[in-house]
Amino acid sequence: MRILVCVKRVPAPGAKILVTEDGQDVDAAHLGFTTSPHEECALEEAVQIAEREGGEVTVLTLGEAAAEEQLRYAASVGAHNAVLIPTDGEPWDPQRTARAISQAITDLEAADGAFDLILFGNESADSGGFQVGVRCAYALGRPIVNGIKGIEFADGVASARREIDGGYEVYEVPLPAVFGVKEGINLPRYPTMKGRLASKKVEVASMELQADSGGLARVRLHRPEEQVSETVILGTGADAAGAVCDLLEELGVL
Amino acid sequence: MTLLVVLEHDRGDLADASLEALTAGRGLAAANGWPMHAVIVGANGENLASDAAKYGAEVSHVVGHDMLVDFGPEAWGESVAQLARSIDAGAVMASGTERGNEVLAQIAARLDEPFVANCVTVTPGDPWEITRVQWGGSLLEDTTLVAGMKLLTYGHHSLEPSPADSAGDGSTIAFTPELDATLARTIVQDRTVLTKGVTLATAPVVVSGGRGVGSAEGFGPLEELAELLGGRVGCSRAVTNNGWRPHSDQVGQTGTRIAPEIYIATGISGAIQHWVGAMASKNILAINTDAEANMVVKAGHAVIADLHQVVPAIIDEVKKRKGLA
Ligand SMILES: Cc1cc2nc3c(=O)[nH]c(=O)nc-3n(C[C@H](O)[C@H](O)[C@H](O)COP(=O)(O)OP(=O)(O)OC[C@H]3O[C@@H](n4cnc5c(N)ncnc54)[C@H](O)[C@@H]3O)c2cc1C
Ligand SMILES: Nc1ncnc2c1ncn2[C@@H]1O[C@H](COP(=O)(O)O)[C@@H](O)[C@H]1O
Numbered sequence: 001m002r003i004l005v006c007v008k009r010v011p012a013p014g015a016k017i018l019v020t021e022d023g024q025d026v027d028a029a030h031l032g033f034t035t036s037p038h039e040e041c042a043l044e045e046a047v048q049i050a051e052r053e054g055g056e057v058t059v060l061t062l063g064e065a066a067a068e069e070q071l072r073y074a075a076s077v078g079a080h081n082a083v084l085i086p087t088d089g090e091p092w093d094p095q096r097t098a099r100a101i102s103q104a105i106t107d108l109e110a111a112d113g114a115f116d117l118i119l120f121g122n123e124s125a126d127s128g129g130f131q132v133g134v135r136c137a138y139a140l141g142r143p144i145v146n147g148i149k150g151i152e153f154a155d156g157v158a159s160a161r162r163e164i165d166g167g168y169e170v171y172e173v174p175l176p177a178v179f180g181v182k183e184g185i186n187l188p189r190y191p192t193m194k195g196r197l198a199s200k201k202v203e204v205a206s207m208e209l210q211a212d213s214g215g216l217a218r219v220r221l222h223r224p225e226e227q228v229s230e231t232v233i234l235g236t237g238a239d240a241a242g243a244v245c246d247l248l249e250e251l252g253v254l
Numbered sequence: 255m256t257l258l259v260v261l262e263h264d265r266g267d268l269a270d271a272s273l274e275a276l277t278a279g280r281g282l283a284a285a286n287g288w289p290m291h292a293v294i295v296g297a298n299g300e301n302l303a304s305d306a307a308k309y310g311a312e313v314s315h316v317v318g319h320d321m322l323v324d325f326g327p328e329a330w331g332e333s334v335a336q337l338a339r340s341i342d343a344g345a346v347m348a349s350g351t352e353r354g355n356e357v358l359a360q361i362a363a364r365l366d367e368p369f370v371a372n373c374v375t376v377t378p379g380d381p382w383e384i385t386r387v388q389w390g391g392s393l394l395e396d397t398t399l400v401a402g403m404k405l406l407t408y409g410h411h412s413l414e415p416s417p418a419d420s421a422g423d424g425s426t427i428a429f430t431p432e433l434d435a436t437l438a439r440t441i442v443q444d445r446t447v448l449t450k451g452v453t454l455a456t457a458p459v460v461v462s463g464g465r466g467v468g469s470a471e472g473f474g475p476l477e478e479l480a481e482l483l484g485g486r487v488g489c490s491r492a493v494t495n496n497g498w499r500p501h502s503d504q505v506g507q508t509g510t511r512i513a514p515e516i517y518i519a520t521g522i523s524g525a526i527q528h529w530v531g532a533m534a535s536k537n538i539l540a541i542n543t544d545a546e547a548n549m550v551v552k553a554g555h556a557v558i559a560d561l562h563q564v565v566p567a568i569i570d571e572v573k574k575r576k577g578l579a
Contacts, residue, residue, distance in 0.1 A: 218395060235557050
């Protein structure tokens with residue numbers, strides 16, 4: 001099976017997200033970078049499917065040159081091929097991103113054959129547009145379902161599970177198919193030393209692509225107003241139990 | 255021009271989020287001087303026209319087709335796109351639920367228009383000015399929107415639903431889309447409900463543990479406390495990553511969003527991605543050895559101590575007060 005996974009490089013903030021002075025981006029000066037948990041799980045799922053069914057996993061990202069870090073990480077946990085669509089570092093809007101990624105997929109498929117399965121995250125961790133995967137699937141003429149937390153195969157059909165409140169629903173989608181995957185579908189592995197070494201050797205293919213922007217233009221990013229509350233300290237040890245239970249009684253939950 | 259609001263339902267069971275969408279849509283339609291229409295796709299949907307009218311929809315378009323019994327993102331997206339084109343809608347919106355965002359993305363792909371997910375405020379004008387959620391709610395983005403047809407969702411829980419001052423008459427118009435049979439490929443085949451009653455998302459009390467709990471077994475006392483209080487156990491991503499709890503217990507940006515009467519967060523530092531899932535809690539009690547932890551600083555109440563000592567002591571005290579010990 002030929003599988004493609006699309007991941008995005010995003011900053012990894014801690015207790016707070018700071019914004020640059022001009023409001024155009026997250027201030028990542030003191031931050032590391034990561035991939036969204038949804039996409040990490042999409043990658044893990046792809047690697048597990050390839051291990052189980054046989055096949056090859058390609059990981060693709062659109063971003064600044066430094067996004068190679070996320071591609072190498074993907075290779076260290078099992079991706080076989082890596083593709084970078086370089087940008088100048090400016091954020092691309094969802095339409096522009098989807099146009100470039102669809103074009104890249106079309107080119108990759110023309111060269112090496114169709115992908116049976118393409119996995120996206122349900123939404124990107126930073127911009128959360130909920131659309132790049134859907135736009136790409138439509139451009140490629142393929143079915144897509146989002147929110148997927150389980151994938152199984154039988155006779156060229158993928159049976160995909162999606163969570164609903166207190167249960168799940170099942171979709172039966174013929175291959176080639178596209179899914180938006182959610183964290184929880186699996187527990188992603190950590191890279192092994194061997195994986196790390198191997199990832200250094202993986203060749204990162206660069207695909208220069210241009211695409212038109214859509215109708216969205218960022219004005220600025222800012223933090224929501226925070227409700228500041230004085231923290232009432234109920235105690236510093238086991239003897240706080242009485243005060244805690246008083247609070248629970250006051251709230252009517254005890 | 256018209257503002258079209260997509261209602262979300264399962265065979266006639268309306269999602270609460272759709273009332274939020276109608277409430278937000280009513281304001282947006284008024285700001286534009288447009289009428290608001292509702293669109294109802296799927297089996298038994300015609301029953302929802304009276305709800306839509308109560309919340310201010312002038313008319314409901316009932317979309318019928320053999321393929322439109324249960325939810326299917328492609329068939330729903332295609333149907334609403336065709337309807338929106340045929341009535342020359344100025345904007346189409348829904349609530350930013352999983353389905354709402356998915357259907358709007360499908361429409362956007364088909365019409366090649368921009369789609370703005372999880373808006374908080376929308377101000378029509380030239381261009382439209384929008385504030386939307388990023389990072390699952392940790393950050394806001396102001397953006398301008400220029401589009402032939404405006405496509406957007408409102409962040410789920412970003413406003414309280416309220417009925418209109420003057421209700422519509424509940425009238426309906428039937429619409430039959432032309433659907434290619436291949437779109438049946440993404441229609442729900444089967445649905446299973448596993449739990450009825452309180453879920454993590456609806457529990458009045460959530461007792462949550464983070465890395466500080468230390469092990470899967472360490473969750474035993476948290477389970478016991480949650481049970482005594484009629485609540486549920488939650489956790490941080492550090493915990494699911496360690497395999498101590500299933501992901502269905504995870505609170506946060508990529509987990510569940512909760513809004514209990516009280517959130518008891520033990521051994522959780524309160525990273526922003528965790529906080530956004532818990533911030534709608536009415537009260538927060540943090541139990542942490544670190545008085546400077548973000549969770550402690552942001553909580554209304556805190557105990558600065560080792561959770562392994564405090565939680566058992568709370569359990570004993572709860573049992574005593576309940577007459578169980
Ligand atoms: C895009 C993205 C999405 C994410 N989504 C989520 C999400 O949905 N949910 C989520 O939780 N995280 C999420 N994260 C991860 C998040 O950034 C943090 O890594 C995670 O929440 C940390 O978990 P923690 O608080 O349990 O661990 P830590 O940050 O390690 O904190 C442990 C805390 O326990 C305290 N402690 C230790 N021992 C004790 C003791 N004996 N008694 C009392 N206190 C003790 C420590 O003082 C500390 O405050 C996401 C990250 C990214 C990048
Ligand atoms: N710059 C990017 N590079 C690669 N994949 C992306 C990029 N942006 C978005 N995606 C993919 O599309 C999914 C949905 O993104 P979004 O529409 O931004 O929420 C993400 O989870 C990724 O899988």
